[in-house]
Amino acid sequence: QVxxxxxxxxxxxxxxxxxxSCKASGYSFTNxxxxxxxxxxxxxxxxxxxxNPNSANTGYAQKFQGRVTMAITRNTSIGTxxxxxxxxxxxxxxxxxxxxxxxxxxxxxxxxxxxxxxxxTVSS
Amino acid sequence: xxxxxxxxxxxxxxxxxRVTITCRASQSISTYLNWYQQKPGKAPNLLIYAGSSLQxxxxxxxxxxxxxxxxxxxxxxxxxxxxxxYYCQQTYSTPPWTFGQGTKVEIK
Numbered sequence: 680q681v682x683x684x685x686x687x688x689x690x691x692x693x694x695x696x697x698x699x700s701c702k703a704s705g706y707s708f709t710n711x712x713x714x715x716x717x718x719x720x721x722x723x724x725x726x727x728x729x730x731n732p733n734s735a736n737t738g739y740a741q742k743f744q745g746r747v748t749m750a751i752t753r754n755t756s757i758g759t760x761x762x763x764x765x766x767x768x769x770x771x772x773x774x775x776x777x778x779x780x781x782x783x784x785x786x787x788x789x790x791x792x793x794x795x796x797x798x799x800t801v802s803s
Numbered sequence: 804x805x806x807x808x809x810x811x812x813x814x815x816x817x818x819x820x821r822v823t824i825t826c827r828a829s830q831s832i833s834t835y836l837n838w839y840q841q842k843p844g845k846a847p848n849l850l851i852y853a854g855s856s857l858q859x860x861x862x863x864x865x866x867x868x869x870x871x872x873x874x875x876x877x878x879x880x881x882x883x884x885x886x887x888x889y890y891c892q893q894t895y896s897t898p899p900w901t902f903g904q905g906t907k908v909e910i911k
Binding site for chain 1: 849901
């Protein structure tokens, strides 16, 4: 079955960087995009960006441009996606999710499988 | 960026009630609209994609409709396990693919 397993919780100081991983299994890794979405406690969902594991193309929300980097490593059908966020502030304290993105001309794009989330806490 | 506005922000209904949540886009998005359910402490779960297509494994009491700027998620007969927050998301054209602010559904 499709699984996205994320790395564990992180505590970082302001100004530091954090790197979250998302290990995918159960499907052909290069056939689906990987998206990153974050959610501050008690708040809504915020789309951060995406990466195509086949082409390595990326796209980031303007809010995170210059601060976020998305990358992947892959071995045949198994792959791991990474999201690194730099220059952290307390406003970056949130749960970070990776999600598998399905894309088609007819149905558009949607996120049909999600990781369990990684809590990133930024505190001095 | 396309803005998504959901209403109401929260609602309380009884088991068996028909529940409707509305999502409005700031511009036409055709039918590129998805709905997710999120329970406390869990990741979101896809319910509806492309406006009205039911995701595999999702209960048929959930349905979606709409096109252009106005969309609706309907729960035909509310069950206790439907207590959750529901989000719409647009994926029209190119990113960013924005979410609505969420609608919290509680059981009376």
